Amino acid sequence: MEKTIANKTITVNEEGYLTNFAEWNKEVGEALAKENHIDLTNKHWQVIDYIQDEFKKESPLSIRKIGKSGVVDIKEFYSLFPSGPLKTATKIAGVPKPASCI
Amino acid sequence: MKRLVILGAGTAGTMMANHLHKKLNRKEWTIDIVDERKEHHYQPGYLFLPFDIYKPDDIIKSIKDFIPSDVNLITKKIDRIVADENYIQMTGGDQLHYDLLIIATGAKIAPEEIEGMKGAEWHKTVFDFYTFEGSIALRNKLRDWQGGNLVIHITEMPIKCPVAPLEFAFLADSYFINKKMRDKVNITYVTPLSGAFTKPKSTAALEHLLQEKNIAIESDFAIAEVNNENKTIVDYGGKEIPFDLLVTVPTNKGDELMERSGLGDELNYVPTNKETLQSKDHANIFVIGDATNIPASKAGSVAHFEAEILTENILHYIKNEKLSASFDGHANCFIETGKSKALLIDFNYTHEPVNGTFPFAGVGPLQLLKESKMNHWGKLAFRWIYWNMLLKGTPIPFVTANMNTAGKHFN
Structure with a gap:
């Protein structure tokens, strides 16, 4: 479905994740963060950059991986993006919701 | 050579x-x-x-x-x-x-990954059932357990047999009913996922079963530690869940x-x-x-x-040829739901488990994503198939390596 945010039309799935990363920009990220009641600080942006880099490398994301990234530890990650940090952080970063392997 | x-x-x-x-x-x-x-x-x-x-x-x-x-x-x-x-x-x-x-x-379990998991209560009130030793220790504990809060918990994905903890919850419900002590046991299912399973249609079916069996679910729980003194599990967000008996699936590692x-x-x-x-x-x-x-x-x-x-x-x-055989992620799992019934799910990288029949389209005899006694007998028969056919590489009739979409209701 289409959604207008930060004066830009983006395509999202039913859970609100961007379906086309190319439609993401920093303003979209800021606006998505606001929707999730988060004010982005420098530290948030470092995490978002890391998530986007991993996404571009097609490397699967997990909370463990972010904890070992050297960017934040898991506790910090939770304090930056409270409750379901990986889900919230990936949504703001404009990348797909990480599929847990089953 | x-x-x-x-x-x-x-x-x-x-x-x-x-x-x-x-x-x-x-x-x-x-x-x-x-x-x-x-x-x-x-x-x-x-x-x-x-x-x-x-x-x-x-x-x-x-x-x-x-x-x-x-x-x-x-x-x-x-x-x-x-x-x-x-x-x-x-x-x-x-x-x-x-x-x-x-x-x-x-792959095997690595309980040492979580603070306190392999602590003083390990195999006393904190158990795994992914090792022979863990399962036997838990069997001995259950034989004379008097009841209380039973917490069934998944640490993080991926794990072997991702449906096993759910099956454990369902079987525990049946076990305590049979022992006439279900009213003395609270069962809580704690998962790092947002729901009972990772795929939407089976999550809906499985959450319905949990509800029916009076099993509470706590989702999005990312465990930080097992507190052996207070007997609680604590997540990174600060949530705490008390247990009298914790059955956990620790981190799995290669x-x-x-x-x-x-x-x-x-x-x-x-x-x-x-x-x-x-x-x-x-x-x-x-x-x-x-x-x-x-x-x-x-x-x-x-x-x-x-x-x-x-x-x-x-x-x-x-033969120096192109590697042309391609795996599609096909999995086929029976899910024990207790009381001599089971579900069957069949899925791959791109198709989530849905309703339908297996292995013959429209005929069955096994029903997909639906509880039945036939599925339960299928699961028990599987042990024989495992020892006598599967390990020996004998093809299982009508079950193909890549998933078949016929007989499945995708919408």
Whole structure:
């Protein structure tokens, strides 16, 4: 479905994740963060950059991986993006919701 | 002579030995399989041990009984794989050169990853059921447990047999009903996922069953520690859940051998092409079963389907042909739901489990994503199929390596 945010039309799935990363920009990220009641600080942006880099490398994301990234530890990650940090952080970063392997 | 070496004589490795000893030209190829253990455990049976449904004898046999006589079984510990020089360094000094290597070393639990999990209460009030020892200790505990808060918990994904903790919850419900003490037990299912399962349609069906059985669910719980003193599990967000009996599925990891050899990712799984099953870093190394990092279930059925694909690709590789056999992520799992019923799910990388019939479109006899007694008998029959057909590489009639979409209701 289409959604207008930060004066830009983006395509999202039913859970609100961007379906086309190319439609993401920093303003979209800021606006998505606001929707999730988060004010982005420098530290948030470092995490978002890391998530986007991993996404571009097609490397699967997990909370463990972010904890070992050297960017934040898991506790910090939770304090930056409270409750379901990986889900919230990936949504703001404009990348797909990480599929847990089953 | 050229040498093909298989590391690990569990489900996947044993199946590969049985496929390849018939398919390779034995005038050119020697096959070795290496495993330090002597016993082969039917791991799905660990689920049933705690409830006294299976006895240890039902699930343990000797590894050598399943290895063809023209395959060398080497019962030794492996120190590391020296992939750049194509040899295995055994503990104690021996070296084993290979031309082709199949890694089938599986996955196992790593409770030490979570603070306090392997603490003072380990195997006293905190149990796993992913090891033989854990299942037996839990069986002994359950036999005279008086009731209280039973918490069934998954630490993090991926885990082997992702439906097993749910099955444990359902079987526990039945077990306490039979013991006439269900009213003395609160069952809570705690998961790091957002729901009972990872795929939407089966999550809906399974959450309905949890509700029906009066099992509470706590989702999005990312455990930080087990507090042995207060008997609680605590998550990174600060949530705390008290337990009298904690049955946890700890972090699962690939074998430490991968870390020692520099071949694994952060969980010791080997980066593997999800279609061809070739290692991403070494052309003459293939990986199968729980040891891979592919986004498929870690389950015996997956290893079984992979074994057929991998056998074809090994033959292509030897003939310098394109690796044209492609794995689709096919998994087929029975889910015990208690009271002698079970569900069946069939899915792959792209298709989630849905309703329908299996293996014959429109006929069954097994029903997909629906509780039935027939599915339960299917699950129990599977132990026989495992020992007598699956490990030996005998095709299971009408069940194909790649998933069949006929007879399934996708919308």
